[in-house]
Amino acid sequence: MLSTLASHPCTNRPSLPFPLRLSPPPFVPLSRHRLPLHSCHASPSSLPNSSASLSLSQSNSKPHPPPSPPTTLKIAIIGFGNFGQFLAKYFSQQGHTILAHSRTDYSSIANSLDNTIFFKDPHDLCESHPDVVLLCTSILSAEKVLRSIPIQRLRRSTLFVDVLSVKEFPRSIFLERLPPDFDIICTHPMFGPESGKYGWNGLPFVYEKVRIGDSHERVSRCEAFLNIFKKEGCRMINMSCKEHDEIAAESQFLTHTVGRVLAEMRLKPNPDDSMGYDTLFQLIENTCSDSFELYYGLFMYNKNSTDLLDRIYAAYEEVKKDLRRMVQGILRRRLFGTTGVGELEDPAARCEAFLESFNKEMVDLDENATGVHFVALTIGMILAKLGLKPTSIATKGYETLLKLVEDISSESFDLYIALFMHIKNSNELLDQLDISLAKVRTELYGRLHDILRRQLFDQPGIISNGRTRM
Ligand code: NAP
Numbered sequence: 001m002l003s004t005l006a007s008h009p010c011t012n013r014p015s016l017p018f019p020l021r022l023s024p025p026p027f028v029p030l031s032r033h034r035l036p037l038h039s040c041h042a043s044p045s046s047l048p049n050s051s052a053s054l055s056l057s058q059s060n061s062k063p064h065p066p067p068s069p070p071t072t073l074k075i076a077i078i079g080f081g082n083f084g085q086f087l088a089k090y091f092s093q094q095g096h097t098i099l100a101h102s103r104t105d106y107s108s109i110a111n112s113l114d115n116t117i118f119f120k121d122p123h124d125l126c127e128s129h130p131d132v133v134l135l136c137t138s139i140l141s142a143e144k145v146l147r148s149i150p151i152q153r154l155r156r157s158t159l160f161v162d163v164l165s166v167k168e169f170p171r172s173i174f175l176e177r178l179p180p181d182f183d184i185i186c187t188h189p190m191f192g193p194e195s196g197k198y199g200w201n202g203l204p205f206v207y208e209k210v211r212i213g214d215s216h217e218r219v220s221r222c223e224a225f226l227n228i229f230k231k232e233g234c235r236m237i238n239m240s241c242k243e244h245d246e247i248a249a250e251s252q253f254l255t256h257t258v259g260r261v262l263a264e265m266r267l268k269p270n271p272d273d274s275m276g277y278d279t280l281f282q283l284i285e286n287t288c289s290d291s292f293e294l295y296y297g298l299f300m301y302n303k304n305s306t307d308l309l310d311r312i313y314a315a316y317e318e319v320k321k322d323l324r325r326m327v328q329g330i331l332r333r334r335l336f337g338t339t340g341v342g343e344l345e346d347p348a349a350r351c352e353a354f355l356e357s358f359n360k361e362m363v364d365l366d367e368n369a370t371g372v373h374f375v376a377l378t379i380g381m382i383l384a385k386l387g388l389k390p391t392s393i394a395t396k397g398y399e400t401l402l403k404l405v406e407d408i409s410s411e412s413f414d415l416y417i418a419l420f421m422h423i424k425n426s427n428e429l430l431d432q433l434d435i436s437l438a439k440v441r442t443e444l445y446g447r448l449h450d451i452l453r454r455q456l457f458d459q460p461g462i463i464s465n466g467r468t469r470m
Contacts, residue, residue, distance in 0.1 A: 139297025259287025
């Protein structure tokens with residue numbers, strides 16, 4: 001197949017017009033197809049004997065309709081890991097041809113998918129002249145991988161797309177590294193193999209058409225690519241990379257941090273969850289099925305991440321302080337009687353009243369369920385202190401966090417105290433949360449330290465433009 005694709009008579013003509021809509025269906029040897037002459041040598045309008053110009057001369061009154069957009073594309077996926085394979089499944093189901101390449105040999109996985117071929121050598125892949133090159137590698141390796149693609153073997157008008165979870169960074173390396181004739185779209189499908197496993201309907205797809213040539217073919221190719229996501233029902237959001245990063249970088253990093261901290265706590269889901277915390281466990285599943293590399297990328301490429309980690313810590317300390325102050329207030333009331341403040345204004349009195357009714361009603365409550373409830377409320381309290389705001393491009397995970405904050409109503413603190421008093425190991429749960437938060441933070445900073453050390457001492461001088469190269 002490789003040789004038939006590479007031996008296309010057009011392959012050595014870099015200045016050809018974009019021939020996509022005329023290309024054969026996936027994986028049918030080109031030699032068995034009679035390609036229309038203009039697919040290789042000229043645009044339809046420049047061919048006096050082409051069927052296009054004939055139809056024009058036969059009917060001068062009717063303008064020649066623009067060619068319909070291409071229906072199938074030849075898409076190269078560079079970085080065929082978790083997310084690349086997930087996208088490939090959907091692309092191939094829609095009839096597109098996938099040319100995959102990755103650091104690891106994924107030939108057998110490619111063989112199990114329709115219309116998909118794995119290229120160990122990126123030169124062979126580029127010589128197959130994909131219509132679209134989709135960069136799907138980790139954020140940290142993106143620049144190195146982009147530099148390793150032999151772009152001189154591609155068609156001059158190839159469309160480059162990325163799906164990195166941060167956007168200004170790929171936009172800038174594309175503009176810096178790709179020749180001006182290449183088209184560029186920066187995208188972020190805001191879902192993953194877990195959150196999108198039952199389909200993409202209604203899920204946000206953010207994109208910026210960074211540079212699209214104005215010829216009809218280029219515009220059509222861009223639309224054909226975006227149509228893949230439209231057809232699956234994605235909510236298409238045209239947004240600049242800058243705006244994406246301003247809105248999403250923080251919310252994504254926060255969502256992944258909460259998911260990872262909760263995972264560290266090893267909470268057990270309750271089979272008869274009546275409190276609606278199944279979404280919390282989905283959040284853990286969604287974020288932890290993504291690689292640490294991805295989480296680390298969100299940390300590295302969000303300039304507010306270190307500050308955000310500090311704010312999470314500070315918010316947690318404040319929640320604990322509120323909790324201790326309240327417990328002490330209740331105890332003091334018991335020891336010394338009322339403080340003279342009216343019952344309704346005295347939070348300790350209100351909490352104590354709540355606690356009494358709570359204790360009467362909740363004697364049979366499952367210990368694990370109350371533990372999960374208590375942790376969920378603690379996270380909700382922390383997030384409320386951080387001042388979480390809804391965004392137009394929220395992932396499912398971030399929506400779970402917003403829901404937690406929404407659930408924190410004025411009575412929640414009374415319930416929170418009640419749970420704290422009711423659960424025997426609530427102090428241990430708080431300690432566990434402390435340890436988990438510290439562990440995640442240590443992992444992030446440990447990694448940062450490690451990379452910088454390697455760059456400074458193993459390969460001095462490799463840091464350029466302030467970017468970290470992997
Ligand atoms: P990832 O850990 O971010 O990236 C894994 C991919 O990067 C694999 O293809 C891997 O190649 C490649 N890679 C990692 N280090 C490399 C290196 N040093 N040199 C060459 N290749 C390297 O996990 P992912 O979930 O597959 O994400 C891929 C991209 O999609 C990321 O940019 C991510 O931000 C974006 N994204 C992911 C999701 C999601 O939910 N997972 C959603 C939207 C966007 P090998 O497998 O061959 O080693």
